Amino acid sequence: MRYIKEDNKIIIYGLEEFNIEHILLCGQVFRFTFIDNKWIVYSVDKMAVIEEFKEENKAVITTENPDYFVDYFDLNTSYTLIKENLKKFNLKFLNDAIDSFYGLRILKQDIFEVFFSFLISSNNNIKKIQKIIERLSKKFGENKGSFYAFPTFNSLRTGTQQQFLDLGLGYRADYFVKTLKIMEKNSLQNLRLLSSQNIKKELMKYYGVGEKVADCVMLFGYNLSQSFPCDVWIEKMYNEYFEKETNRSVISKNLVNLFGNLSGYAQQYLFFHIRTIQSQKSKQI
DNA sequence: GGACAGGTGCGGT
């Protein structure tokens, strides 16, 4: 895939490695909207407008921060290579998933935003998570004119349990209060320097962070692709295509052993695939 | 109404 960076835009040639719907709808990111045939993506205090031109096989990203979004969309990584390597496993359902969601990419998101987004995600669905984050940004984030920035730590730590409850966090309000308290001493940035095993251990010390959320933060925030977040959907997939196993920790470990540093990519293709199949099934009924 | 959702912490073994 080739791209050209200009003052206020990035032009991407080759949609086989960049499909904005596949990128945004695979569950890794929550702040985006679709207006007038264009996608708008928000990251921390920045925004980008993405428009695809299928007939010309190109996409145009308009933004005041092209450098930031080249990194955010990980445009210097070849997904053609990743897909080739994943296909070497000769798993039909994985190959089908890759063919269906060919233009998917794992975003390099801000660690703080990822952390708190996935702290909300426990026992929760994407739509609800998006609404909570929207309200959270409006309440605690900086007003940027056309949108609200994701809250900063200093802003969020002024929040009370009642305020978080009012935003619809439910029992996760407690996760926020306690985790923000812990975070006054340990910063997320410092964890970057540790081994992946220790990062996971440290992440799980925060209240409300279990293995699944930790794996998501590792994959989407620290870009450690040797992570395979296992939720109900991956569990279903594993039981259907691999073997019967109900312990999600075991499933995750087995899949990381199989896919190595391609785990995160395999997870995204498979997750999207199994969820799409499931929602098609429920529409038929 | 009641079951369920993209998990986690807690209290039992």
Next chain:
DNA sequence: ACCGCACCTGTC
């Protein structure tokens, strides 16, 4: 270590 259970809240 390994289970089973309760849990806010919106949606079907």
